[in-house]
Amino acid sequence: MAFEGLADRLQGSIQKIRGKGKVTESDVKEMMREVRLALLEADVNFKVVKDFVKRVSERSVGQEVMKSLTPGQQVIKVVQEELTALMGGEQSRIAVANRPPTVIMMVGLQGAGKTTTTGKLANLLRKKYNRKPMLVAADIYRPAAIQQLETLGKQLSMPVFSLGDQVSPVEIAKQALQKAKEEHHDYVIIDTAGRLHIDETLMGELKQVKEVAKPDEIFLVVDAMTGQDAVNVASSFNEQLDLTGVVLTKLDGDTRGGAALSVKAVTGTPIKFVGLGEKLDQLEPFHPERMASRILGMGDVLSLIEKAQANVDTEKAKELEQKMRTMSFTFDDFLDQMEQVKKMGPLDELLGMMPGASKMKGLKDIKVDDKQLAHVEAIIKSMTKLEKQQPEIINASRKKRIARGSGRPIQEVNRLLKQFEEMKKMMKQMTQMTKGKGKRKGGFPKLPFM
Numbered sequence: 442m443a444f445e446g447l448a449d450r451l452q453g454s455i456q457k458i459r460g461k462g463k464v465t466e467s468d469v470k471e472m473m474r475e476v477r478l479a480l481l482e483a484d485v486n487f488k489v490v491k492d493f494v495k496r497v498s499e500r501s502v503g504q505e506v507m508k509s510l511t512p513g514q515q516v517i518k519v520v521q522e523e524l525t526a527l528m529g530g531e532q533s534r535i536a537v538a539n540r541p542p543t544v545i546m547m548v549g550l551q552g553a554g555k556t557t558t559t560g561k562l563a564n565l566l567r568k569k570y571n572r573k574p575m576l577v578a579a580d581i582y583r584p585a586a587i588q589q590l591e592t593l594g595k596q597l598s599m600p601v602f603s604l605g606d607q608v609s610p611v612e613i614a615k616q617a618l619q620k621a622k623e624e625h626h627d628y629v630i631i632d633t634a635g636r637l638h639i640d641e642t643l644m645g646e647l648k649q650v651k652e653v654a655k656p657d658e659i660f661l662v663v664d665a666m667t668g669q670d671a672v673n674v675a676s677s678f679n680e681q682l683d684l685t686g687v688v689l690t691k692l693d694g695d696t697r698g699g700a701a702l703s704v705k706a707v708t709g710t711p712i713k714f715v716g717l718g719e720k721l722d723q724l725e726p727f728h729p730e731r732m733a734s735r736i737l738g739m740g741d742v743l744s745l746i747e748k749a750q751a752n753v754d755t756e757k758a759k760e761l762e763q764k765m766r767t768m769s770f771t772f773d774d775f776l777d778q779m780e781q782v783k784k785m786g787p788l789d790e791l792l793g794m795m796p797g798a799s800k801m802k803g804l805k806d807i808k809v810d811d812k813q814l815a816h817v818e819a820i821i822k823s824m825t826k827l828e829k830q831q832p833e834i835i836n837a838s839r840k841k842r843i844a845r846g847s848g849r850p851i852q853e854v855n856r857l858l859k860q861f862e863e864m865k866k867m868m869k870q871m872t873q874m875t876k877g878k879g880k881r882k883g884g885f886p887k888l889p890f891m
Contacts, residue, residue: 444718446482446483447480447482447483448735448736448737450475450479450482451476451479451520451736451737452477452737454472454475454476454479455472455516455517455520455737457472457672458472458516458517460589464501464516465619466502467675468503469498469502469516470498472516473494473497473498473501473785475649476495476497477490477493477494480493480494480702483699483702484668484669484699484700485699485703486669486672486699486703486706486707487704488700488707489527489703489706489707490823492706493523493524493527496523497519497520497523499521500519501515501516501519505558505804517737519781520737521733521734521737524702524733524736524737525733526729527702527705527706527729528701528702528705528712528727528729528732528733529705529711529712529727529729530729530732531730532726532727532728533686533711533712533713533727533730533881534713534726535570535658535686535713535726536657536658537568537628537657538657541622541626541627541628542575542618542622542626542627542628542629543627543628543629543657543658544623544628544629544631544654544655544656544657544658544731545562545628545629545630545631545656545657545658545659545662546631546633546647546650546651546654546656546659546660546681547559547562547630547632547633547662547688548629548633548635548647548659548661548662548678548684549635549661549662549663549674549678550632550636550637550638550639550663550674551583551636551637552635552637552664553635553662553663553664553690553765554662554664554672554690554691554716555580555632555633555635555662556580556586556589556590556593557589557593557690557719557721558662558688558690558716558724559576559590559593559630559632560576560590560593560594560596560597560599560721561716561721561722561723561724562574562630562660562688562714562724563576563597563599563628563630564597564599564724565714565722565724565725566720567597567599567789568722571627572588572627572628573625573627573628574626574627574628574629575599575600575601575602575617575620575621575624575628575629576590576593576594576599576600576602576630576632577600577601577603577613577614577617577629577630577632578590578591578603578613578632578778579610579614579617579631579632579633579634579650580612580632580633580634580635581606581607581608581609581610581613582606582608582634583634583635586602586632586634587605587606590603590632591603591726593721596721597721598626600626602616602620602621604616610633610634610649610650611646611649611650611653614631614650614653614654615653615654617631618654629654631645631650631654631656633646633650634646636730639674639677639678640854644681644682647681647682648681648682651682653754657685658685658686659682659683659684659685659686659715660684660685660686660687660688660713661674661675661678661679661684661686661687661688661710662687663675663687663688663690663700663704664688664689664690664691665691665692665700665701665715666691666698667692667700668700669699669700669703671700671704672691672699672703672704672707672708674699675687675704675707675710675850676706676707676708677711679708679709679769684708684710685710685713686711686712686713686714687704687708687710687711687712687713688712688713688714688715688716688724689701689704689712689714689716689727690715690716691716692715692716692717692877693801701732711727711729712729713726714726714727715726715727717872739850754809756816770865771829771830772821772824772828772829772832772861773823773829773830775861776818776821776822779818806837816847816849817857819847819848820843820844820847820849820853820854822847823842823843823844823845824843829845832858832861832862833857840854840855840858
């Protein structure tokens, strides 16, 4: 997950204060010292850190907190609210023009992932908002930029407007808008040129495109892994173009998260979307409140529900629930479930959205890679139909056959069978809990692909 180091440090510092029946000024001071260090280590802008710590300190030693019944929790609430405010307060939604098409201009330095993000945004607009976007190839300088956008267009079955690399970007934008009106596209996304650094030529050209296209949105695409430099780039582009939003890419990488926490406070420009992977469906609207909750270990249930609604087959989910209640869950059902979960995204990312997952035994340091999932799949697919339905019949000779068929060691077959049995026991306990017949005991059993 993004912000992993920051999340661990912040959660560690607030944990000390969480259960306190009485909170003193020195408790708050000590906590703020740790919070300050955690934010600076995450590459958050120094001035932003100073202002944040000052606001939290002032509110945390106020009458409202000190005289409350649960002062420790009140302090954490203050931290969450200020962290949310720091990242923009509430979700900043994408513009919709009064008269279509809505024009979005994508800008940024070379290498930030601008062209790929253009494709991702078009995909999101169609999938989530039921829009009909058109992509515009206006980067005529970078080798293969036009070809890259056209390839993305084919993958998405989406039109890409191009006039080659010999026509000026201004003319391309002008003709693209005309074409979009004729073909009734409600969004036009213009992929503009980038440079390795900011220069007058680049800015001059972008200003000309802006003048002709009259965009409703100007999105700056920045790589979250560049840390504080991302904020400096955002400031420079904002001064020249009056940005309406920032798209942070590679927020799933080994990033310290400073850009996401600083960009709104420094530039006044909201983060509108975040890229969480390489695939074309891995772009999401940015929710400051949800991100603050995740950083502080409170989970992100709303995003988890949205992912489930978008990717999980409702009928199959009902069928599965019934099987869990009647304890008739088989390896075939498990394979089915694996497929649906894989559509929702990486498992460790989904677990990070569960409230309290960071404190749950066995869940905190889980790393799941696709190879492990493929191995589990291979083992299950090497079983006969009867074995999948009645795993208890799998004896030593059957295990050898399954191991040979899947190309996996027999120890892995044994482990999968054991963990599947544990999972069925857990389901039984959960079913009893819902019927009020008892409470779940013991730790959280590991899933068969952990």
